[in-house]
Every structure is written in structure tokens, then in C-alpha cells.
Amino acid sequence: MNKKIISRLSKVIFFIGVVLFLGIYNYDFLYQVGWKNYFLFNSFFTQQTISQSCGVLLYIARFLSLLFHYPLIGAISVAAVLTGMVALHEYLFDKRKSGFSFLPSILLTIVIGCGGWAIYARFEIGTFFALILGTIWCLISYLLYDKFLKGKNMAYVMLIVQLVLLPVLGVFSMLSIVMIAVEEYLEKKKGLLLLCYLLLPLGVAVGEIYVVSHFFYGESFVYALRMPLPDPYFTRMFVCSLCLLCCLIVSPLIKKIEIPVLDTFYRKFPFHSLVLLLCSFVLIYFVSFHETNYRSLMKLSRLCDEMKWREIVEQCKDIAHPTKGINAYRVIAQGNFGKECEKLFDVNMPLSPCSSPYKIEEIVYEADLTFYASFLAASYHQNMDNWVIYGESFRYLKNMTFISLLRGDDELAARYIYLMKQTSFLDDLADEYATYLNNKELLYKKYPICKKIKGNEVLQDVPQNVFANLAEYYLAYNRFNNDNLKRCVLAKLFVKDIKGALNDYLTYVKDKKDLYQYMSEAAVLYATQTNDDTYVKALQVNGNVVNKVVSCLREYYLLQQNKQTDTSELCRKYKGSYVLFYIMDTHKFQSIKE
């Protein structure tokens, strides 16, 4: 196989690899990126975006980020551009086809793969495409210089153009200059042009820093020179972006430097670039953010958008160490929709606290949780707070619109719909929402669940901050029908208020079949904790259930006594039972000794 074919093959593999990595493996992440993006076709938005440093590049980048609304299309587009970039880089710098040309594209793939929680913080979503566009600009600038302007006076014009474009392209305009300066140096042209290329960027940098520090203010201006690089707070992305810049700067060196040993190696092993490529994908995987629970949460959030409750339940079942957010979606899917109630506690729950090291997780699920718990005002404010604190996004705009419609706040909904119509992605949804203005029956017809949500709103005014989780929201219901009662009882079981749950169950719930399994376990638990067997008798609890609960408690006690931390056997044995759920993370319960 000749070098050319290997080169083409490696590009095809790279393209497929990036599509698989972004479009399949990171499908849910790209979906969330699409919803976290914000772009409107109006002069107000254009002016607002462009007026920031590097604004034009970010404006175009945000526009292109609309592609992420269709994650696979977004991934294919990114992969195609990155592959094209490889070809261009190879044409410019790496005629030996050493594989170095893959590096910028690999680094850009890693930057996207490192997005993780950053997209929920105040992170500029346009950064991903801005970096890609900036890199392309550097390569094209170099191409123009190398092929047409080298050694001519027009090279000075090029320099001026780059300087003029500094506010538009930020660091990439400077980078283009530096790349050409490196090239000039390597060509040993230590003349006026090189001097200009070296001194002018330096002068501009010093000048800008002076101007910024004396006449302007704010971080966005101070960092003008390094835009559109991600904030250093997002360390991994920032470091990878810096590596990208370094990689571009040294590219002209790669073109000139000749290392005979390497050349021999390339000749002997023509497949080296394929091997390097495969290693790179391993690197991409390990360096990118791939925490399991994060990925699950992204998926659950998408499924919740699509109202696929059964799939959420199925998804949650296989999660070994669910976090609060994952449990929240499970509760939304199960607890809020009666048919799945009986499986509420049938999940793999660890005996250690279900907590995520990432506090930011709350941003993902909280507004959904309060929405499906019928606390519409709270959900609206959570969406607005997220909008305010973490930046405007399609998701929050859509949510605020929908909640306003459901609350009957039509004038407010109309304001949001007006904005939604100015997007190229939400305009259809905006037209649909517009039909619900003053016509809630139509809304309920399209989204039957909304009637239930609206119907379950609390009647009294309750400050939103008194509630901590969905279960506690349920406890505040005051409009009881049998469905609500069941949820209320489940909620009490969820917060481990077994006496409250038993009382409600016995007094109010008419159809007692659904919850009997949990309630009988709860009755035994109550008896073990208080020596009061009233509920056991009232429910006529089967002896097998009593034995199950008692033996589970006893086994757990023994594990504690022996200071054994491995509870996997216990979890497996009592999977799906309430008693197992009850002892998890409960510190105050009375273990059975005898």
C-alpha cells in the first residue's frame, strides 16, 4: 500500500472516529450543547454578541453551533471540517505525512470531549466552533502567505489585515502573524518584514494591555487577547486549547526540520500514522470527560425532554451508583406516573450516600424536578435563575415559555414566543406554542401530562425554598385524589417517614393493592423500630415479609458489627425491597440484634 492510500485511509478513519466519538458516544452531550446554545436573528442580539471581544467569531460560532441541535449532523459537520483541516495542514506543513497534521484536529476533538459540566456553567458555547474557525483562519492565512505573498510587499498588507482583525479573531489573528514570523525566520529572511512581524504583534499586545488597563474595564476586555480560548477555570479545555496554539506555532518548524532517523522510520513503517491515529483515539477517550453518572444524567435529561418515562426507568435500573440527579429523574418517571409506582424502590442503590462530587449537577435536574412536581412557579424561577447566572440558552427560554403557558401567564409567554420565533431552531416550536395562547385545552390535548401537572398544583402559597426534593414537594399536596395519595405515601416512604406513610395508606388510599408490598415492609420496619406491631396487624402482614425484613436488618447489623464495607451481596439478595432502601444512608435506625 503506498503512502498516498495510507494517508487517505487514515483521514477516512479519523473522520469515522470523530463521528463515532462525538455523534454516538457523546450524542447526549452534543444534544445538551445544542440546547445550551443561544442565537437569535435580530439586531439586538447581533449587536450584543458582536460588541464583546472576539464577538464576530463567537457570533458565527454560535450560529454554527445550531448544528448541534441534531447531534449526528453536528458531529458529521465537525468531523468533516476537522478532516479537511488535517488535509490542509498536511498540504502546508507535513508533506512527509508523519501524522503530525492530525494533532490540531485531535486537540480540538479533545476540547469538545472535555466539555462536561462546563456547558452548564457560564461557558461560551460558541467556543467549540470559534476554536475550529480560528484554526482554519490561521491555516488559510498561512496558505495565502506561502503561496501568493511571500517575498512581496503584499505581505505587509497581510500583516495589517491581521492586526485590523484582532478584535474579530482575537488570539487567532496574532497566531497567524506569529506563524508567518516563524516561517520568515526559518527562511532566514531577517529583514524588515520579519522585524515587523515580530515587533508589531508585541507592540499591539503591549498597547492593548495598556489601553485595557487604562481606558476599559472588565474581564472580557482584559482577556481580549486570548479570546476565544475557554476560561482557564475550565482547566482541561484551556490546556488543550493552549496546546493547539503551540501546535500551530511549531507547524512551520515541522515543515523545515529534517530528522533523518524519523524519515527512515516513516519509510520502514508506512502504517505508523494509522497506529498513531488509533493511539490518539485512546488518548481522546481518556482525556475527555466521561464520568459514567454524568453521561447517564445527560441521557436522562434528554429522555425527560422527550417524555420517555419507561426508558428512564429502564436506564436507571442499570446504574450502580446513582446520584441525586439520576434519582430525581427516576422519581420523575416513576413516582409521578402511577403505572410505575410499584417499582419505585427497585433500583440498584448503594449503601453509601448517593452524592455527586459535582454540585453543578443540580442545574441539570432541579427545574425538571420542580416542574413535574407541579411547582410551576419554582420551576420558572429556577429556569430564570439559570438563565441569569449561567447564561442565556434555548433550553431555559423554551422552559420559561412552556411554564408561562401552563400557568396561564399568556402575556409573558407571548414575549418569550416572540423571541423563540427569531431562532432558526425553535421557530416551529414557537408557532406551536403560539396556538396555546388562550387555548389551554389544545395544550392539554398535545401534552396530556400537563393537565395532571396543572391539576396537582398546590392551592396555598408556599415559599419555594422550604422544599428540598421531590418527595417533600409531594408532602405539600393538599388536593388529594387516589393517585395523589399514592404519590404522597410513596413520597413519605421516600423520605423514610414510615409512620406517616402507614397512616395515610390505611386512612385514605382506596386502592391498596399497588403499594401493599412496600407498606407491609414498612409496617414490619416500624414494628422493629418501635416495638409497636399495630400496623403489622392492621395490614395482616405475611410471615415471609416479616422474615425478609428482619433477616435483612439482621444481616446489615452483622456487616456493621464486622466493619465490612462490601454490601454487594446484601444489595443483590434484597434488591427491590423497601427495607434495603430504608437502611441505605440511614444513620438513626435501630438495628436488630436478636
Place this chain on the structure above:
Amino acid sequence: MNKIIKLTSTILTAFYMIACTSTVPAIFQETNDSLITYPDYQNITIPSNIMPLNFEVLNKGEKCIAQLTAANGETILSEGTNKTIQFSEKEWKKLLHNHAGEQLNVDVYLKDESQWKHFPSYQLIIAKDSIDKYVTYRWIEPSYESTGNIGIYQYDIENGGLKTLADNHLFKKDPSLGAYQTCMNCHNKQRNNPENSVFQFRAQGGGMLVTYNGETKVISTKVGDMEMPAIYERWHPSLPLIVFSNNTVRQMFGSRDPNKIEAFDWRSDILQYDIVKNEISYIIKTKGQSETYPIWSADGKYLYYCSSDTLFKIDKYKSMKYDLMRIPFDEQSMSWGAPERIYNASGNNKSVSKPQVSPDNQYIAMTISEYGAYHYTHIDSDVYLLNLTTHECKPIEALNSPQAEGYVTWSSNGRWLMVGSRKEDGSYARLYLSYFDTTGTAHKAFQLPHEDPLFDKNLLKNYNYPEFGTVDVKYTASDIYKILEDNAPVTPSFKGDVEKTDGNTGASIIKYE
């Protein structure tokens, strides 16, 4: 060759000018349909120095033309692309200048399905009284999150220019959130003149930024036994004296509350800052009462404020009913007299807030709602006018709507009122101006104009705490940033001795030597 190019370009230019000069359509149909525009500028009284009142026609159609005609036949015309009318600023200003005190006729033509129709004309009355050139306000989202993008801006009513006076993006990010953090507001100028002004910000090392005699200082206002820093600062009309209240504010979001957001004070007292002495001291400090929103009379002889029973239980916040009070002030001795109740709102089961004394000392404009002092979110909050001579208090219907009306303020000549109202959608406050004539009547309020008439429609922020300004604020956000960076807050001396207590109100009164 050059001649040919010149000739061609001249012809093209002439053709372009002819093609682009709009005229009123020759053939049109009269229609009785109501003209619907955004913003609504029909049949209003406007100041002679205001910028063009551009608008969008919302009736169904493709394009439109608007023509303004003065009594002497002088006209200006604008053709709307996308049904948006934007008048030439130069022509508009000339027309208003030439016809101050007169009436303009506005004719709007709309093309729909290749046919022009003409709506019934409406009028714009140009008042001879001008309006203060500047408006300052805060932009903040209706959730009032201090970590969002908050800024204080100066808007030029004559040409739509916007200047950033303060911007919380100045301050460092909270690394755990990647978000900006600080709150700022409560800007005030001495007699609407920013030469002597004050504003409050709450970042670390923050305080009250006082600009006096061309010098700006950061004054720490959390001194003595003050629980919270100063808010609602007000300059004395002539003395270097700033009064303010010290409120422990709480915010709450209800699940069913139609007011959406609730704020209330756990406690609040009124203090003063003597700039010359660099001294903070209490004016009114009470245990059983909460005093807030101090405001000077135009002559500086009285300090008006709102007072209510103190809140002791969070769920009783609706029982807070504020009355309008005043306390006399003697400029010579710098001493305070006994507080007196000016308007007994609680007696009518109501509550007053944000009083503003007219520059002629004849009226107080204020908001009245069922309870509390934070009326900008209260649906039932309306603007009322209290006549200080007759003590008659009535709503200013021209300013009110079924939604919340909040901050109201006077122009320096007392002929214009500005109010923040949520009438558009119940959430996002917009600013409205109203002419207040010599008979004490307010005319139909109209929205603060922008060059792009859809500006406010696209803006997802509240206009908050508006104030008029007569001259340009000299400092910019970058100056503020530098002042905050370079200067540690000055801690004034604190004088907290209570001399006597008023028997009627329980207010503690302090006399100064």
C-alpha cells in the same frame, strides 16, 4: 473614461435618491380599523426635546408609511421596512423644535395585499416644557439574582445614547459557578444633577460611592451596629448630607402568589451621612417600627419616609402596612424635629411606598398597594398623587395599569413623571413617561423611546430604579472600577446615641449640636 464614470455614478445616485424618496400613497382606502403599534404612541403629549418616537405597526400588512404634519403643513415622513417606522432624527428634531406647544397630526398608511389603507389620524401634542435629558436606571432580570448581569446605565432621551455607569462584570468570578457576583443599585443625584451623586454596590470592599465636588470616594456603610449596608440613599437638595435607610431585606418566591416575587424587611432604620464630617448617625432608630425610603422635600426642610410595624414572623409579611411620615429638618442647626404622619395608609388597610416629592413641593407621587414596601412586583400596586395642600390622595390613572407600577420619579421641572410599569406582561418592567400639566393632571403615559422600536421587546431585563438626570454623568464604569481597585473604602465615624423617643411613633430622635 473618467467623465463616463462620473456621469454614470451621478445618474445612479440620482436614480437611487428618486427611488428611495417615499411619498404618501396616491391611492388608498380609508379604514376604521384601530391602528395597533408597538410601542403605543397615539394621542400623547411629548416633550419638545425627545428623540424620534419610532414604532412598529402590528396590524396585518406588508409595509407602511407614517407622516407627521404640523399645523403649518410642514411634514416629515418615514417608510417602514418590515412595518417598522423610524423617523430621521434630524427632521424629527427640527419639526419638534419649530412646533413646540403645537399639535402634530400623524397619518399611518399600511399596504396589505397590494392595497394601501389609511388609518384614522392621531395626534401628538408637543409640550413646551422640556424633559431632563438623561435617565439612569438599573437593568436586572425579574428574578433579582445578584450573580447575573447587572448594570447601571445612563440613557440619553434626546438621541438614544447609552452609557454604562457601572457593570458587575467588573468584578471577579465566583470560581465554583463561573459566574459574576455582586449587586449594585440605589443611585441618586442631588437635584437630578450628577455633579453630586451617590450609588451603592455590594461587592467585597464595596459600599456607597459618593461623588462630591468632583471627587469620588468609597464609603463603608456597615459601621456601628448597622446590620446591613446603606440603601435608598438621598441627597439633601443643597447640603452635603445624604440620608439612607438600613434594611435587612429578604426575598421569597411563592408557589401561587400572583405577585411572583415577594420582598420584605426584617428591620429597617433611617440614617444620615454627613460628608463634611465623614460621620454616619441615626435619624430614626426604632425597635417596633420599620422605616424606609427616605426622601427630601424639594426645599430640604422635611424628610419623608415610610413606616410600618416591624415584622416578627415571616408568614405575617402581608400585615406590614406602611404609612407616609415626615420629620422636619432644620438646616441651620442640622437638627431634627418630631415625626408626623402625613398619610395614614394603614388606616385604609393599604401600604405606601417610594414617595417622591415634586420639585414645587406641592405633590407627592407614591405607590400604594395592599401591603409591604416592595411594590414593584405587586399586581395591585398603583401610582397615587398626594396633594400636600389639600391632603387629597388619588390614583394617577394615566400611569396605572392592571399590572404592577413601581418606581415613580419627577423631572427637575416637575412637568414630567417617569414610572416603571410591568403592564406589558406582568414581569418585565418598562419605563413610561407622562406629562404632568400645571393643573396637576397627568397625561397618557408612553414608553421610553428607542431608535429600534423593538428594543424593549427583545430585552429580557427589568428597568429598575429610574432617575432623571439633567447633565451627563462624568464618570464611566471604568472610572468606578479604578476607584474601587485603587481605594479602600473609607470608614466614617459612627454616632449612635439616642437622645429621646417620640411618644407617638416610638421613633428615636437624635439632636445634633
